[in-house]
Amino acid sequence: MFGYVEPDKPELKIREYDVFRGYYCSLCKTLGRRYGQFSRLTLNYDLAFLYVLLDSLNSLPISGKIQRCIVHPLKKRFIIFSNDFAEYASDMNIILMYYNLEDKWNDEKNVMGGTGVLALKRAFNKAKRRHPEKCASIESHLKKLSALEKQGCDSMDEVAEEFGAIMRDIFECESINDENDRKALGWMGYNLGRWIYLLDAYNDIEKDVKNNSFNPLVSQYGFKGYNINDFKESIRGKVNFALTYSLSEVEKAYSLLAIEKNKGILDNIVYSGLIVRTDKVLQERGIEDEKESL
Amino acid sequence: MKKNPYKVLGIKEGASYDEIKRAYRELAKKYHPDRYQNNPLADLAEEKMREINEAYEELMKNAGNYQYRPDYEESYNNSNASQGTYKQQYQQQQSGSYSYNTQYQYQYENESDLENKVRMYINSGNIAEAQRILDRMKNRNAAWYYLQGLVFLRRGWYDRGYSSIQRAVNMDPSNFEYRNALNNLNQQSAGYRYNNYYRNSYHTSPDMCNLCINLWCLDTFCECMGGDLISCC
Numbered sequence: 433m434f435g436y437v438e439p440d441k442p443e444l445k446i447r448e449y450d451v452f453r454g455y456y457c458s459l460c461k462t463l464g465r466r467y468g469q470f471s472r473l474t475l476n477y478d479l480a481f482l483y484v485l486l487d488s489l490n491s492l493p494i495s496g497k498i499q500r501c502i503v504h505p506l507k508k509r510f511i512i513f514s515n516d517f518a519e520y521a522s523d524m525n526i527i528l529m530y531y532n533l534e535d536k537w538n539d540e541k542n543v544m545g546g547t548g549v550l551a552l553k554r555a556f557n558k559a560k561r562r563h564p565e566k567c568a569s570i571e572s573h574l575k576k577l578s579a580l581e582k583q584g585c586d587s588m589d590e591v592a593e594e595f596g597a598i599m600r601d602i603f604e605c606e607s608i609n610d611e612n613d614r615k616a617l618g619w620m621g622y623n624l625g626r627w628i629y630l631l632d633a634y635n636d637i638e639k640d641v642k643n644n645s646f647n648p649l650v651s652q653y654g655f656k657g658y659n660i661n662d663f664k665e666s667i668r669g670k671v672n673f674a675l676t677y678s679l680s681e682v683e684k685a686y687s688l689l690a691i692e693k694n695k696g697i698l699d700n701i702v703y704s705g706l707i708v709r710t711d712k713v714l715q716e717r718g719i720e721d722e723k724e725s726l
Numbered sequence: 727m728k729k730n731p732y733k734v735l736g737i738k739e740g741a742s743y744d745e746i747k748r749a750y751r752e753l754a755k756k757y758h759p760d761r762y763q764n765n766p767l768a769d770l771a772e773e774k775m776r777e778i779n780e781a782y783e784e785l786m787k788n789a790g791n792y793q794y795r796p797d798y799e800e801s802y803n804n805s806n807a808s809q810g811t812y813k814q815q816y817q818q819q820q821s822g823s824y825s826y827n828t829q830y831q832y833q834y835e836n837e838s839d840l841e842n843k844v845r846m847y848i849n850s851g852n853i854a855e856a857q858r859i860l861d862r863m864k865n866r867n868a869a870w871y872y873l874q875g876l877v878f879l880r881r882g883w884y885d886r887g888y889s890s891i892q893r894a895v896n897m898d899p900s901n902f903e904y905r906n907a908l909n910n911l912n913q914q915s916a917g918y919r920y921n922n923y924y925r926n927s928y929h930t931s932p933d934m935c936n937l938c939i940n941l942w943c944l945d946t947f948c949e950c951m952g953g954d955l956i957s958c959c
Contacts, residue, residue: 443927589883596882612770619767622882670885673915677884680918681765687756688770703923 433532433632434476437624439697440704448696450510454496455487456480458512461501462522465514467555472503474529474552478628481701483521484694486605489613491692516607523559524602527567530556531574539645566601573597581646588633588648588674592626599625613689620685627678627706634671635713637664668714675710682706731781750782763910764879766851838865844873853880868898872907879911887911 439452459480464472487494496512512518530552536545560567577594585591603621608614633649638660640647653667686702732739735749757778762771840863847856856877863870875890888911894904924930 440927587883587886589878589886593882612773616767616770619765626882673888674885676915676919677888677911678882680914681882683918683921684762684765684771685767688767688774699923703921704927704929707919707924708929 433628434478434528436628436631436709437478437481437701438705438709439700440708443704444700445696448694448700451494451512451694452480452484452697454494454510454512455484457501457509458496458514458518459483459521459525460503461511462514462518463525466519466522467526467558470551471526471555474548475525476529479521479525479528482524482603483517484697485617485689486517486520486608487515488691488694488698489608489610489689494693517605520605520607523562524566526552526555526559527563527570528598528602530559531570535574535578540643569601570598573601584646584651585648586651588630588652588671591648592629595629596622596625599628610690616685616688620682620689623678623681623685627675627682627710630671630675630678631710631713634664634675672710672714675714676707679706679710729777729781731784734777734781735785746782746785750778753778760910761914764848764876766880838863841869841873844877848873848876848880851880853877868894868901868904870894871897872901872904875907884911 439449441449444452456475456477460472460475463475494512496510498508498510500508501511530549533545533548533552536542537549573594577591577598580591580594599621600618601621603624604614604618608617630648633647637647637649637655639645641650641655641660649667649671653663653670655663683702686698691698732741735746735753737745737749741749754775757771757774759768759772759775762768765771840859844856844859847853847859856873860870860874860877871890872894875887875894878884878887878890888908891904891908891911895901895908898904
């Protein structure tokens with residue numbers, strides 16, 4: 433479900449790419465330091481984006497160091513020094529990934545999910561102690577979400593709303609002092625969450641039909657067992673609108689934020705990376721093949 | 727603390743008149759109230775717009791060059807005018823008036839009070855109350871679907887919002903307001919998808935594939951007309 437938010441790499445400047453990777457590595461190191469080495473495996477791009485975004489709302493200079501890390505032992509890399517936002521993003525990463533794995537374990541008895549839940553339990557408790565209100569709010573949305581999934585809700589908006597609300601909680605970081613910025617961040621998170629949820633739903637149609645599990649798009653448009661590709665084709669326009677409009681709202685919220693640095697990277701993601709990602713899923717150009725580590 | 731007008735417009739200090747004007751136009755388009763209709767962030771956009779207008783005004787005052795004066799007056803008045811209408815709209819909301827402008831006010835004068843109430847709540851951002859009234863209404867006509875669509879959009883339910891407004895347009899194709907809303911939705915999403923950044927990137931630049939196809943087409947057409955562009959095929 434996670435990892436859809438990423439830059440449009442060919443369009444990034446090399447300098448921007450290095451800085452983005454610096455943030456990514458910084459978040460990875462922060463995770464390791466705060467939650468143990470295993471937690472580093474759960475790192476995803478969405479939270480790296482959040483880290484860059486939050487850190488770009490102040491004008492403090494970016495500082496880091498070229499150093500080695502155990503994930504990439506051969507080559508030294510530029511890694512940005514950890515700060516409050518890295519810590520916040522790492523907490524949110526643990527919380528989101530724990531709930532995600534727990535969900536997988538409960539729904540499908542997925543072995544990976546079960547193992548992950550066990551391995552992350554301690555880290556999760558730690559993160560929960562740091563953000564008790566956020567976790568309570570996220571849990572209540574997750575409860576509603578799974579209730580809607582159980583009753584086979586036939587409206588994509590209604591289901592996506594809950595996931596959007598979770599991402600709103602994640603994006604509304606308390607350490608951002610400006611109230612307007614927090615509000616814009618919240619709306620951005622909500623719409624990004626909607627986009628992630630619906631994009632993932634479209635991506636999973638085949639799998640869900642095969643496993644007979646819930647998929648909001650299948651229940652809204654009623655797949656009746658004819659050719660699955662025809663079905664996907666028939667709903668593509670509608671889904672495309674819902675996705676693109678959500679992204680246009682992400683962009684509107686983004687343009688109201690007072691971005692002080694990393695504008696190149698953030699613009700790249702908001703104005704291009706997300707569109708490229710949407711098209712990749714809608715047109716089914718092999719996503720899995722293109723996935724590679726930074 | 728007053729902000730540096732150059733920074734507000736995102737330009738270098740001492741930028742030329744044209745640069746200032748271009749930057750202003752670009753930003754005014756970005757934060758235009760039309761783009762933030764039915765958006766919970768409308769007030770932030772409004773504030774931003776005010777900042778931009780002030781910065782532009784100040785820079786233009788300082789530029790103070792006589793030959794630019796008429797042009798400047800014009801655009802300044804324009805911006806003031808748009809601010810004015812916006813303010814008016816705002817006051818209408820405050821005083822409890824329900825519609826966007828008088829044209830619609832007239833149109834709905836004879837209709838049920840409930841519709842007007844819904845409009846009022848939508849304008850003031852009280853979406854829960856608007857939904858409650860909509861649920862109570864029995865007559866599901868085009869206006870109902872339109873208002874329901876607006877409520878959905880405001881909540882972030884774009885799929886249902888779009889279908890509702892589409893339905894309103896189908897039920898009453900002659901209504902300008904409904905069609906306008908539908909067009910606006912399509913425009914917003916297309917406008918985002920073909921934004922400047924994306925348009926100027928490699929996605930749309932001609933690549934080798936295109937080049938070959940174009941050459942091949944050209945050759946075929948030439949042969950149709952009796953000539954030949956590439957003699958070997």
